[in-house]
Amino acid sequence: xxxxxxxxxxxxxxxxxxxxxxxxxxxxxxxxxxxxxxxxxxxxxxxxxxxxxxxxxxxxxxxxxxxxxxxxxxxxxxxxxxxxxxxxxxxxxxxxxxxxxxxxxxxxxxxxxxxxxxxxxxxxxxxxxxxxxxxxxxxxxxxxxxxxxxxxxxxxxxxxxxxxxxxxxxxxxxxxxxxxxxxxxxxxxxxxxxxxxxxxxxxxxxxxxxxxxxxxxxxxxxxxxxxxxxxxxxxxxxxxxxxxxxxxxxxxxxxxxxxx
Numbered sequence: 001x002x003x004x005x006x007x008x009x010x011x012x013x014x015x016x017x018x019x020x021x022x023x024x025x026x027x028x029x030x031x032x033x034x035x036x037x038x039x040x041x042x043x044x045x046x047x048x049x050x051x052x053x054x055x056x057x058x059x060x061x062x063x064x065x066x067x068x069x070x071x072x073x074x075x076x077x078x079x080x081x082x083x084x085x086x087x088x089x090x091x092x093x094x095x096x097x098x099x100x101x102x103x104x105x106x107x108x109x110x111x112x113x114x115x116x117x118x119x120x121x122x123x124x125x126x127x128x129x130x131x132x133x134x135x136x137x138x139x140x141x142x143x144x145x146x147x148x149x150x151x152x153x154x155x156x157x158x159x160x161x162x163x164x165x166x167x168x169x170x171x172x173x174x175x176x177x178x179x180x181x182x183x184x185x186x187x188x189x190x191x192x193x194x195x196x197x198x199x200x201x202x203x204x205x206x207x208x209x210x211x212x213x214x215x216x217x218x219x220x221x222x223x224x225x226x227x228x229x230x231x232x233x234x235x236x237x238x239x240x241x242x243x244x245x246x247x248x249x250x251x252x253x254x255x256x257x258x259x260x
Contacts, residue, residue, distance in 0.1 A: 026042055045222050048225070065196070068123070068195060072131040084140065085146060087143050142176055185242050185243055212228065212231075215227060
């Protein structure tokens, strides 16, 4: 416990020192290059980001991108958990869907996004990309949770003819939930990256990816770095929020377990 408190005490200063170090490396490299087009300085990027943040369009764009990607992640996680449960309890269905999952995992994201541009509206492509990158991880985790369910418990519910709904609530849900929760943060991270990449390729009317594309097109390197910084900051905040929510859920489950 004491070692943990000591580690937490020094974590913030060390993190701040690491951040300052890499900002210094960035500033040095920008000074050596000496061309804003190739590598702007941290100060130039900060000034560009502050200028963007003063406009309402900046926050609207971030909100629209966030809503699209979160919608895609929600769809992907729901689909992944459902298919993971079905393939976990049905060996035949697992064999049937395994080639499709393998294709989805091995095909380059850019190829899938370009195909989606043929099938979907521009605004729907980031949702599709986020869902496609989120689903396989949750499918694998859910299926693993089902596989780790003790065989004796499965046999018991089968012998006593327990209703499917009660089996799901009393047997499978407690077993699968930790696996699902552990995969959520990583799945959202993959979905976020894929969604922004999809926006860059599909160029919807108002999106962060569209602003990145236009910054590259007009050779506005400070704006390009500023929008990238906004994406990174939002990604870090989103991941922190997800981890906090998952920690609270695990805490509540632990309290319920102790009360029982």
